[in-house]
Amino acid sequence: MLSHVWSSATHGVDALPIEIETHVDSGMPCYTVVGLPNGAVRESRDRVKAALKNSGLSMPRGVITINLAPADVPKEGAAFDLPLAIGLLAAGTDWLTQDAVDGYWILGELALDGSVRPVRGVLPMALKAQAESCAGVIVPEANAPEAAVVDGLPVYPVQNVMQAVHLLRDPQHDAAPARYTRDLDSLFAESVEHAIDFQDVQGQENVKRALEVAAAGGHNALMVGPPGSGKTMLARRLPTVLPPLTTAEALETTKIHSVGGKLDNQHGIIATRPFRSPHHTISDAGLCGGGANPSPGEISLAHNGVLFLDELPEFQRRVLEVLRQPLEEGKITISRARTTVTYPARFMMVASMNPCPCGHLNDPKRECVCTPAQVQRYLGKISGPLMDRVDLHVEVTPVAFDDLDGPRNGSTSAAVRARVVKARAMQRDRFAEHAAHVHCNAHMGARHVHEYCALDEAGRNLLKMAIERVGLSARAYTRILKVARTIADLEASSAIRPAHVSEAIQYRSLDRDWWNG
Template identity: 55%
Template sequence: MLAKLRSMAVLGIDAFEVGIEADVFDMVPAFTIVGLPDGAIRESRERVMSAVKNCGYEFPPRKVTVNLAPADVKKEGSAFDLPIAVGLLMASGQVTISDLNDFVIVGELSLDGSVKKVKGMLSMAICARDMGIKGMIIPKDNAREASVAEGVSIYPVENLSEAIAFLQKLEPITPHSTDLGALFNQARKYGVDFKDVKGQEHVKRALMVAAAGSHNILMIGPPGSGKTMLARRLPTILPDLSLNEALETTKIHSVAGLLDSSTPLLAVRPYRSPHHTISDAGLIGGGSYPRPGEVSLSHHGVLFLDELPEFNKNVLENLRQPLEDGRVTISRAAMSLSYPARFMLAVALNPCPCGYYTDTRHNCTCAPPQIQRYMSKISGPLLDRIDIHIEVPALTYEELSQKTPGLDSTSLRNQVCQARSIQLERFGGKKKIFCNAHMESRHIRKYCDLDDSCLERLKSAIEKLGLSARAYDRILKVARTIADIEGEECIRSPHISEAIQYRSLDRKLWLGDT
């Protein structure tokens, strides 16, 4: 007898339908799974056999063949255990189920028949909704995550017996639902605030400018000056995630297996801070079956790289494509996958190996050649892709002991949101451009028109600092953002001056020329 069911698999961050075909016929007992299964799927034979027996059913002592269609696409994971078990029981004649075409079945089985959580459930639920499927039978621990995709009924089950009873219409299951509005309000909270940071008002200003235009930022200063503390608070002044942004970001984390049952939807912008020992695949993504890396997990959020020169240079050079394109493409012999990677890059570094080159209270023990080698670990093309460079000096005792809190995140975020609203209105009719940092050359020429005084000031800075063409564009983008913060329609000379000040690493001081 032949049984057919519908299931789902994930490729990249999107899901696709997989047809499960189970056939049982009289031959030498065997259990074969075909359709390009990976190791986890091939091992499902043992899980399914034990689960079927431990739930009180009989495993047929005959030839069992399971096909995963389409057969030319590689499948991976353990999400096919539950539909394979249901199909096996139908094909062996132990259960009779009608209207299976209305459901997608997904879940991993334990040996005792209980159904366990799987990765990528939100992507599967969104795909099922878009395909017009009425319901999904999934693990109970995935119910909150899947119910975020409104428009498809979610039926959570705890074990194989419960799934069979529901499909035979013997025991009803109430569809799981989630109030997205309440979920957003509950989850949209940050545990940190800029008011906790004492002093460094000029750095807060630079971070606000960076957030307002989605510009990449570099902070350079001695140890203990607060670079990491400031970076950790950068997401708190970014505009709130929209529902579409939240869904896209959550899909990536779901595919990576980073969502827990208590967090079905990411309502705050992600903040990722990988260690400097990270590999190429860890940062960009990859593997034999590609997985999203840190740049994709930072999508719509902040990627912070602390102690930038300590990262492997080859790893840093891989950042060029996502910084320019907002996507990462991973190519393998059998497939090519693209992951979204539109993030703000924030990096921090010391001015020299010992860290005290610019600190007036400590003596630097580094020779000029050491400083030169240390800074040369960061390539010019990568620096050119960072719009804002800001110095973070060590705090004085007076700044540390002050009791008056500085600007809080809410005040800074209000200014950022006002500037972003101006940019959204400006770029409203243009695809994939939502803020000043995303402008291309033709947009810069159109929206960054300069008067004679601005041109003269910019010319002087370029001649003295020897800026590249890309750095020239960065200055214009940052100046446009500063003008938006000030509510100015045109870029003025003070805006150009402030933008030029945010190119610290273009000065010879940082190249070890003493």
């Protein structure tokens, strides 16, 4: 007999429908799986056989041929165990019929005792199943919160293979699992609450202002200052002032974490903007993604959030250079011999560094012990093309005792976030016709800068003087205009005034001092 069961495989962050065709015929026992299965799929025979036997079921006897279609798509992992077991029962036993399994998409790994273990990539499968108008999805119980974020899709969580059989035979059976539902509104409401706050940081008002500008325009930023000045503390609070994730952004972000196996099964959705802080010893594959079977790296896990690179010069230079494509295009393409995948990677890059190897260059209270050659070698680890993609350079100075000992009277994260949300709303309206490519001021191209960043005569003269007399590089010109546009948006100003240009120029100090030559 022949049965057809639907499941899915992931390619990048998207799911591909996989039809599992099972044919059972009389003859000497034989078990064959075709359709580009990897080792884990071929080994499913022993797991499925033991799981069925220990569940009080039996594996069909005879010649078993299983085809995973389309046959030219590689299939990997143990997530096909449960659909393979259901296909065998429908093709070679009286437990299930083809009519019973029609319309369901099934995914899950089997333990030898018949229990169903969680797998990766359930959310992409659920989204694809909804697009294909399936009757419902059967998933491991631990993955049910993840699948249930897809609105209107019937999700049935199973603890073991016998529950799946009861559900398909008779949905009203006492042992059949009930449909799983959840309240997404409450999840997003909880996401607004953060355990940390901008107000926790004493002093550093100029740095807080710079990070507010960065958040309002989606700009990349670099903080330079001595150890202990609060750079990491400030960076970790940046997500608390960013606009809340939209439903579409949350689903897109969650898909990446689901495929990468980084999703918290308890919540099932990434409802807050990610903050990723990889160690400086990370490899280029760990940062951008890769491996024999490519998986997303840190820059994709930071999609729609913040990628924080602490001690930037300590990263290997070739690792930093892989950031150039995603910073420009918002995605990363990974090519391997067998496949090419593209992962989303639109993030805010925030980095921090010391001004020199010892960290005390220009410190008024501590003497720098580095030679000029050591300082130049330290700073030279960061290439000009990478610095060209950083909009704001923020100088962080040590905090005075009076600021540390004083009252907490700075702006709260909620107050800053309210201003940022208003500025982003202006940008959303401004770029409504270009929403597919431009999401905030930082994403503007040359044509958008010319159209939306026009200066009056006083502003042009000020910018000209900065470039010609102060020593700013030519590449800083566009960055200054973008940041000035954001500063104007924070003040709800349709025009960019000289004061906005003046503040934006202050955020290009490294162009003048270290990278201008």
